[in-house]
Amino acid sequence: xxxxxxxxxxxNNVKVLGSGVQPMIFAHGYGCDQNMWRFVFxxxxxxxxxxxxxxxxxxxxxxxxxxxxxxxxxxGYADDILDICEELDLQDAILVGHSVSAMIAVLAxxxxxxxxxxxxxxxxxxxxxxxxxxxxxFNREDIDGLMEALDSNYLGWAAQMAPAIIGNGDRPELxxxxxxxFCRTNPEIAKHFARVTFLGDNRPDLSTVKxxxxxxxxxxxxxxxxxxxxxxxxxxxxxxxxxxxxxGHCPNLSAPxxxxxxxxAFLNQP
Amino acid sequence: xxxxxxxxxxxxxxxxxxxxxxxGYISFLADGTIFRINNTLLxxxxxxxxxxxxxxxxxxxxxxxxxxxxxxxxxFPLVKIQGFVKEVNFDLVGKDGNFFPALINVNQIPAxxxxxxxxxxxxIDITHRKKYEMALLEGKEKAEEATRAKADFLSTISHExxxxxxxxxxxxxxxxxxxxxKLQKEYAxxxxxxxxxxxxxxxxxxxxxxxxxxxxxxxxxxxxxxxLLEGMMHTFKLRANEKKIKLKKDFPIDLPDHxxxxxxxxxxxxxxxxxxxxxxxxxxxxxxxxxxxxxxDKSISLKFSVSDTGIGIPKDKxxxxxxxxxxxxxxxxLEFGGTGLGLTISQKLLQMHGSELEVKSEEGKGSEFSFAxxxxxxxxxxxxxxxxxxxxxxxxxxxxxxxxVDDNPVNLFITSEYLQNWGLRSQTVESGEGALKVxxxxxxxxxxxxxxxxxxxxxxxxxxxxxxxxxxxxAIIALSASGRGDINLKMERAGINAYVPKPFNPTELQEVMxxxxxxxxxxxxxxxxxxxxxxxxIYQSSLLPLGVPSVNFEKLSQLAKGDQVxxxxxxxxxxxxxxxxxxxxxxxxxxxxxxNLSELMHKNTMTLHYLQGQRISMLLENLREAHRIExxxxxxQRLRSLIIxxxxxxxxxxxxxxxx
Numbered sequence: 001x002x003x004x005x006x007x008x009x010x011x012n013n014v015k016v017l018g019s020g021v022q023p024m025i026f027a028h029g030y031g032c033d034q035n036m037w038r039f040v041f042x043x044x045x046x047x048x049x050x051x052x053x054x055x056x057x058x059x060x061x062x063x064x065x066x067x068x069x070x071x072x073x074x075x076g077y078a079d080d081i082l083d084i085c086e087e088l089d090l091q092d093a094i095l096v097g098h099s100v101s102a103m104i105a106v107l108a109x110x111x112x113x114x115x116x117x118x119x120x121x122x123x124x125x126x127x128x129x130x131x132x133x134x135x136x137x138f139n140r141e142d143i144d145g146l147m148e149a150l151d152s153n154y155l156g157w158a159a160q161m162a163p164a165i166i167g168n169g170d171r172p173e174l175x176x177x178x179x180x181x182f183c184r185t186n187p188e189i190a191k192h193f194a195r196v197t198f199l200g201d202n203r204p205d206l207s208t209v210k211x212x213x214x215x216x217x218x219x220x221x222x223x224x225x226x227x228x229x230x231x232x233x234x235x236x237x238x239x240x241x242x243x244x245x246x247x248g249h250c251p252n253l254s255a256p257x258x259x260x261x262x263x264x265a266f267l268n269q270p
Numbered sequence: 271x272x273x274x275x276x277x278x279x280x281x282x283x284x285x286x287x288x289x290x291x292x293x294g295y296i297s298f299l300a301d302g303t304i305f306r307i308n309n310t311l312l313x314x315x316x317x318x319x320x321x322x323x324x325x326x327x328x329x330x331x332x333x334x335x336x337x338x339x340x341x342x343x344x345x346f347p348l349v350k351i352q353g354f355v356k357e358v359n360f361d362l363v364g365k366d367g368n369f370f371p372a373l374i375n376v377n378q379i380p381a382x383x384x385x386x387x388x389x390x391x392x393x394i395d396i397t398h399r400k401k402y403e404m405a406l407l408e409g410k411e412k413a414e415e416a417t418r419a420k421a422d423f424l425s426t427i428s429h430e431x432x433x434x435x436x437x438x439x440x441x442x443x444x445x446x447x448x449x450x451x452k453l454q455k456e457y458a459x460x461x462x463x464x465x466x467x468x469x470x471x472x473x474x475x476x477x478x479x480x481x482x483x484x485x486x487x488x489x490x491x492x493x494x495x496x497x498l499l500e501g502m503m504h505t506f507k508l509r510a511n512e513k514k515i516k517l518k519k520d521f522p523i524d525l526p527d528h529x530x531x532x533x534x535x536x537x538x539x540x541x542x543x544x545x546x547x548x549x550x551x552x553x554x555x556x557x558x559x560x561x562x563x564x565x566x567d568k569s570i571s572l573k574f575s576v577s578d579t580g581i582g583i584p585k586d587k588x589x590x591x592x593x594x595x596x597x598x599x600x601x602x603x604l605e606f607g608g609t610g611l612g613l614t615i616s617q618k619l620l621q622m623h624g625s626e627l628e629v630k631s632e633e634g635k636g637s638e639f640s641f642a643x644x645x646x647x648x649x650x651x652x653x654x655x656x657x658x659x660x661x662x663x664x665x666x667x668x669x670x671x672x673x674x675v676d677d678n679p680v681n682l683f684i685t686s687e688y689l690q691n692w693g694l695r696s697q698t699v700e701s702g703e704g705a706l707k708v709x710x711x712x713x714x715x716x717x718x719x720x721x722x723x724x725x726x727x728x729x730x731x732x733x734x735x736x737x738x739x740x741x742x743x744x745a746i747i748a749l750s751a752s753g754r755g756d757i758n759l760k761m762e763r764a765g766i767n768a769y770v771p772k773p774f775n776p777t778e779l780q781e782v783m784x785x786x787x788x789x790x791x792x793x794x795x796x797x798x799x800x801x802x803x804x805x806x807x808i809y810q811s812s813l814l815p816l817g818v819p820s821v822n823f824e825k826l827s828q829l830a831k832g833d834q835v836x837x838x839x840x841x842x843x844x845x846x847x848x849x850x851x852x853x854x855x856x857x858x859x860x861x862x863x864x865x866n867l868s869e870l871m872h873k874n875t876m877t878l879h880y881l882q883g884q885r886i887s888m889l890l891e892n893l894r895e896a897h898r899i900e901x902x903x904x905x906x907q908r909l910r911s912l913i914i915x916x917x918x919x920x921x922x923x924x925x926x927x928x929x930x
Binding site: 029030031032035036038067069070099138141142144145146147148149150198221222223247248249250253254 | 335
């Protein structure tokens, strides 16, 4: 298929930094782009080869490569990570995934376990919606609420509404003027990604992970509550759970020091 | 007026401006805890006193659940990264649980020695604005919906027409391979010609509706330009010869062969232009010229021109010819036919490429249509395609066993007829479930799978078959009327190897089958193919080897125990029974619903058993089944004549035996 021939480096806006040898891949979560890691990755630059990228459809990735078919499951994103690994010939890599990318990392490691040495999952959730005995933190209506929010509340009223009403291209200045410069995503893609993220169920995939894994859990996180982090920890055989003092869903932004500390402690373990 | 009065007026206090500003203000800490709010917002939210909010609530608490998720995943990261966020629309929940739409701007206030990082948001109630927006959007959606409904209707109708048309084209092809007299041959030719034209029209309509609904995507794949051009020239050679028009080509000597682009669209555009050129030219020539306008290591720009010595286009019509259903004049349509869709489609396809169709023409002298396209140069070497003559031989040599799956019995019939002609064994089933069942019992090399079937779709069936983990895995080829494109990801995920559009071009299907059989890898193909399939029982008649005799006297001679007189009587009795059967069949079984058929079959069970009339039994059984599942009249008709033929054959054999 032609889409495979596109360079993943270009498609995913891959940045390679750092002076170390062992690769450390940072996968950003839903809603943002590789900027998510800006306070975290510098702490590892000296000892690792840092790989940053934007998921297809996010940030400065090649949006034309987005396919509603391919990215209809998280597997599509996992395949992208494996593409990057292949193109850069990454071996023995540490894969760090935040939010939905924690599950993407799980899928990637499940598919090609030989490539990865360790996984670090920040705020993971294999399933957001409650299911019988399983507590995911949300019910179906909540997620519909998010879809609704995305429908009308996309970042920057002008960026969203002006083109919707006036039509793209007619008066581009209306669309540009107030747009926020980071974490821009095409609204249709954002909605699709949200659906794939929040309606997915990756619980069965957890057991495929055999490599050492760190689960980083925030003290108060409505997106991935503590019960969920514990569930992930319990279902990944070789995992360790670190509960941070930080609150919210993005400790990599709100509490980078604490996040770095637990990551380093885990990586420096024999 | 005393000027001094102005000197003593009170100053505006910052506090008052803050508290009663026309927008709400709210300030919070990094974890969201609210530490200040102005009266404007407090009242907007329906609270009386600030103590109900300050230090008690977090900013997230003011959002609905969707907003909370949005805050964590978008809003907060953005504030952290860029230090501000502008104009985000949240629904804010008031004290009474009601909510209103608000626009929020946030600024991050950096930490100092005395205080941590804080955030200040301004909040504007946009309830009224939302209402206007909604009204505008609603109107827009309604208009779009109406357009969409029209396009959908067009697409549905085209689809519906395509299915029976498939049968007509297919039968037209099949008839030509049967012994025909001169007149019948001419009829068959006209049938084929007209049905192909109709199919082209329907395909164009379908393409247009897809283009209008923006459902067409550009593909990028390696292709051989020479092969594409050769194939196209070959197609038009026949038509040009018929009209005694010359086909000319003018290509640069070093025209590269292997390109990366969308060969299907290129072929479509060139075919449209070429077809028009031939159509509107009475004598002279039609020429395809390719010029290289730019070239680098990696890419090439080509200009394609199709010129003719035809009737030309009047100056004042040059602009309208690109519009749907427009030809230069009514008379043009009368003489030359056509729908006037080809140019519209070509123009739209080119616009997708960022290019445009240009036209130069002089009435009475001819026209030239040209366009420019950029291609990447492909390094990949494509395997040379098999030439037609050898295809069938090669295919039949594989001895492949083929399963045809389609819910339409006519499609099943046609496809299995083709397969039989190609010397392949085949079996047919009418559903995805049926396919799965049969595949469990028997090995197939190739499965031709319709995609759209009730209950279990072709995708599901393919996936289920893949899940059986057979070794070796059968090749699965999707045959579907739904598009002309490549195999797509959905097919690939279902484990489908290739896709051939329906109605299929026999050579194309042969090529794809052969390729898959040879490769035997059954990974993913890049060919497009297509076939339909459906009923297990109906057309098994076509699977009975022709070499099997209609009757076999073994059982009768066992019955006669070597007594020639008794054997002779048995034969005569059988002959009478068969003649009666034929008479009754013609009288009774030709009614609408075939009700009497079962009775007739029952009555003749023993006769047919002793004659070992396998084929006739099967044909009768098939006819009964065909009635049961309400096959098309054509279908029934075909079976009926086969049955009469077979009865005649049996009667003739018996008469021979009597004579001896």
